[in-house]
Amino acid sequence: MAIGERIRFIRxxxxxxxxxxxxxxxxxxxxxxxRMAQYESGTRVPKADQTEKIAEALNVSPAALNxxxxxxxxxxxxTLFALEDLYGIKIDEVYGEPVxxxxxxxxxxSKMFDMFKAWHREAEKWxxxxxxxxxxxxxxYRYPLVEAERTHKRLSEKRKFEK
Numbered sequence: 001m002a003i004g005e006r007i008r009f010i011r012x013x014x015x016x017x018x019x020x021x022x023x024x025x026x027x028x029x030x031x032x033x034x035r036m037a038q039y040e041s042g043t044r045v046p047k048a049d050q051t052e053k054i055a056e057a058l059n060v061s062p063a064a065l066n067x068x069x070x071x072x073x074x075x076x077x078x079t080l081f082a083l084e085d086l087y088g089i090k091i092d093e094v095y096g097e098p099v100x101x102x103x104x105x106x107x108x109x110s111k112m113f114d115m116f117k118a119w120h121r122e123a124e125k126w127x128x129x130x131x132x133x134x135x136x137x138x139x140x141y142r143y144p145l146v147e148a149e150r151t152h153k154r155l156s157e158k159r160k161f162e163k
Contacts, residue, residue, distance in 0.1 A: 002042055002067060003039070003045060003046065003051070003065050003066055003067060004039050004040040004041060004042045004045075005040070005042075006064065006065045006066075006082070007021075007036070007039055007040055007054060007058075007065055008040040009085060010058050010060055010064065010065070011036075011040075011058065014058060014059075016058075017033070018032070018033040018036035018037055018040070019032050019033035019036070020032075021036055021054065021057055021058070022035055022036040024057035025050065025053040025054045025056070025057040026050075026053050039054075048062075051065055051066065061078075063075065063078045064078055064081065066078075068082065080100065086108075087106070087108045087112055088102060088103040088105075088106020088107070088108045088109055088112060089101070089102065089103070089112075090102070090103045102116060115144075118143075118147055119140075119143075122136055122139045122140070123136070
């Protein structure tokens with residue numbers, strides 16, 4: 001999710017108008033709403049100092065607005081937070097250990113469930129030595145192409161059997 005989309009998402013969560021956010025972030029009243037609309041649409045990208053002001057006005061970390069850098073632990077956390085917002089991923093606890101899981105009340109649950117199920121199936125094959133690490137990596141790096149190929153193959157075999 002790009003910075004403009006994150007700004008819009010959090011601004012809407014806060015119930016703010018573009019104008020109010022822009023003014024709160026130090027933009028001139030006359031152009032505050034226009035500038036915020038440009039940021040949110042992606043036609044302009046705020047510089048780092050402006051991103052900090054917007055984050056302060058939204059009462060969030062600048063890392064919550066920027067495209068996460070998964071090369072850092074904080075970036076990974078903000079990636080997970082964005083996944084929670086967008087796809088219903090949630091943090092939970094199982095046997096005293098934090099786990100990431102799907103939120104069954106999310107509108108994205110069904111689609112994400114199928115994808116997680118496919119991932120789990122392949123991970124289990126690797127853990128059970130049914131496939132090699134290289135085969136598991138090949139599946140991950142070719143996803144979703146490999147799933148589409150498997151579906152096509154199953155349908156072809158089904159048609160041959162039906163004839």
